[in-house]
Amino acid sequence: MSNTAFDQQISLFRFQINNKRFDDETIRILESALVSKDVKSLIEVRLCLREFLRHESVTVIREIAEKSVQQKLFILDFFVRAFALIGDVQSCLALRYEALILRDLKSATCKWLQVSHIEWLNFAEQSLENGFCAIAGKACENAQSCLRFADLETDEISEVTDKIKRMKNHAVTLAASCSVQAQAAKYLEKKTADKSKINSSHCKGKKSAASTLFRNGIKMRNLQKLRELQSLQCNASGSYSVQDHC
CATH class of the missing domain: 1.20.1310 (5 helical Cullin repeat like)
Structure with missing residues (x-):
C-alpha cells in the first residue's frame, strides 16, 4: 500500500x-x-x-x-x-x-443477556494471560456467582468450582507477587537514593575537612616563617650592637 x-x-x-x-x-x-x-x-x-x-x-x-x-x-x-x-x-x-457487567445487570429483566460462567472464565483466563490479575480475580467471583444458573450435574459443578477456585487463587498469588515486587523495587529505589545522599554528604565532609587541614597547614607554615624571620632580625640586631661597642 x-x-x-x-x-x-x-x-x-x-x-x-x-x-x-x-x-x-x-x-x-x-x-x-x-x-x-x-x-x-x-x-x-x-x-x-x-x-x-x-x-x-x-x-x-x-x-x-x-x-x-x-x-x-x-x-x-x-x-x-x-x-x-x-x-x-x-x-x-x-x-x-x-x-x-452491563449484561449481568440487565439479565434480571432480560434473560437473553445472562452471562454464563464459561464467558466469565474465558475472560478471567485472558485477563491473567495479559497480567490483569485483580480483574481476573473479580471475573472468577462472577463466574462462581453465575454457576448457580448453569445446567450441570453435581459432579460437573464440583469440577467447575474447583477450576474457578484454582484460577482465583492463582490470580490472588500473582497480584500479591506483583505487589511485593513493586514494593521491593520502590524500597531499592529509596535505598539507592538514600545511599547516594549519604555518599554525597560524606564527600562534602571529606572535602571540608581536607580544606580545613590545608588552610591550617598554610597558617602554620606562615607562622613558622614569621618566627624564623624574627629570629634572624634579633640575631642581626645583636651583631650590630657588638660591632658598635668595639
Whole structure:
C-alpha cells in the first residue's frame, strides 16, 4: 500500500468514527489500513490510533448513557474489535468487562443477556494471560456467582468450582507477587537514593575537612616563617650592637 493510499484509509477510518458509523464497514477500513510492510510505520500508526480510539470511546460511551442496552452492547462490541485490531489489549479487556457487567445487570429483566460462567472464565483466563490479575480475580467471583444458573450435574459443578477456585487463587498469588515486587523495587529505589545522599554528604565532609587541614597547614607554615624571620632580625640586631661597642 502506498503512503497516499495508507493516509487515505486512516483518514477514512477517522471520518467513520467521527460520524458515529460503528459497523463492519468501518472495521474493514481499519483492517485495510493496518496492512503495512513497514513495521516502524505500523507501530507509530497503532499508537496514534490507540490514543484516538481511547478518546473517542470514552466520549461515545458517555453519549450513549441513555441509549438502549442493545445499542450500548453493539457499540461496545465495535470498540472491543477495533482495540483488538490495533493491539490495545488493556482497552479491549476493559470494554469487554464493561459489556459483561452491563449484561449481568440487565439479565434480571432480560434473560437473553445472562452471562454464563464459561464467558466469565474465558475472560478471567485472558485477563491473567495479559497480567490483569485483580480483574481476573473479580471475573472468577462472577463466574462462581453465575454457576448457580448453569445446567450441570453435581459432579460437573464440583469440577467447575474447583477450576474457578484454582484460577482465583492463582490470580490472588500473582497480584500479591506483583505487589511485593513493586514494593521491593520502590524500597531499592529509596535505598539507592538514600545511599547516594549519604555518599554525597560524606564527600562534602571529606572535602571540608581536607580544606580545613590545608588552610591550617598554610597558617602554620606562615607562622613558622614569621618566627624564623624574627629570629634572624634579633640575631642581626645583636651583631650590630657588638660591632658598635668595639
